[in-house]
Amino acid sequence: MKKLFLFLIIVLFSFSCKKSEALGLDKVMKEDEVNVPPPPKVNQVKLLKPVIINSEESIAVEKIEQKIIKTGDIRFESNDLEETYSHLIIAVKKHHAIIQNDTEGKDYSSVFRRLVVRVPSKNFDLFLADISKGVTYFDNKDISSQDVTEEYIDIDARLKAKKVLEDRYLELLKKATKVSEMLEIEAQLSAIREEIEAKEGQLRYMQSQISMSTMTIEFYKTVANEGGATISYGSKIWNAFKSGFNEISNFFITLLSIWPFLIILALIAHFIRKRLKKKTV
CATH class of the missing domain: 1.10.287 (Helix Hairpins)
Structure with missing residues (x-):
């Protein structure tokens, strides 16, 4: 009986110790929760204003300007060279361009004029539009841009x-x-x-x-061919007769120029013929 009573006392004592430890742990946890600072509210967060750095304090970043070289080469037909030239001169003065070279000439079937014009690059497209007015079509139009940045x-x-x-x-x-x-x-x-x-x-x-962009402008006017006139049948016969006479004259002149060789050939032929006659006799 004493042993049973002692066993119950030991069980109650251990149970009471565990309960006190649990109560102590809960108390400590509650104290820790009380001591933990609450999370900051949204309206308590301070937003920092962006700081603007002066240009002197920042690293200067240079803007790279694109470098473009523009060139143009156009050729077209004109009914009046002087009128076209006057129109071009007006466009040159309007867009502050300069004429670097001015060439006139004539070929087999046309007369032409060629201008090499230096025009400010900012006015290149406007200048091209002005000089293209009144042109029905271009025989050649070559516009190019080269990036040399x-x-x-x-x-x-x-x-x-x-x-x-x-x-x-x-x-x-x-x-x-x-x-x-x-x-x-x-x-x-x-x-x-x-x-x-x-x-x-x-x-x-x-x-x-x-x-300063470069623009080469060539305009021309077609002219009648001097040798293209209609020739009559009698004129053709006369021309053929003169041509034949000239050929015969050239032939005899050629023979006269080689007369020493002809004499030598004649002597050789005479000598061979004489020898052949002797053999036959």
Whole structure:
């Protein structure tokens, strides 16, 4: 009986310990939940205004301008060359263009005039539209655009690099104390300067082609062929007779020019004929 009573006491004691531990754990968890700060409300979140960086503080990004070279070549027929030329001159003055070359000529069946015009690139399309007015059709119309942006940027970058190198050599020249060093640096500077001038020349020429487009304009008028008139039958016979007489004259003139060979051939033929007669006798 004592043993049963002792067993019950031990069971109750262990049960009470477990319950107290559970109550303690729940209390700790509730305290932790109380101590955890609540999540911030949406209206408590502060939005930062975007900061605008001044252009002086930011890295300057240069906008690359496209470099285009435009050229045109057109050819058309005109009923009046002078009127067409006057019309072209008006268009040239209107669009601030210049005539670089003016050529006139005549071929087998037409007379023509060819103009090479330099027109500002921004006015190229308007100039082409103006000079095309009144033209029924073009014998030839070739309009092209060449993008040289990459080539232009490459040359410009090389030019800047050469100028930086030139400045460095100039600083070295100021610090040089020996004559040999000065001469060597000056030789390098001379070579660099030549390259800089060559690059600058390429850029100037390219910029000229970009800013001023080239338009070649040729217009012509068909004329009657002088040898195309109708020839009568009697005239044809007379011309044939004269042609035959001329051929005979040329033949005799040719014979006269080779008379020594003819005499030699005649003597040889006479000698052979004489020998043959002797054999037959």
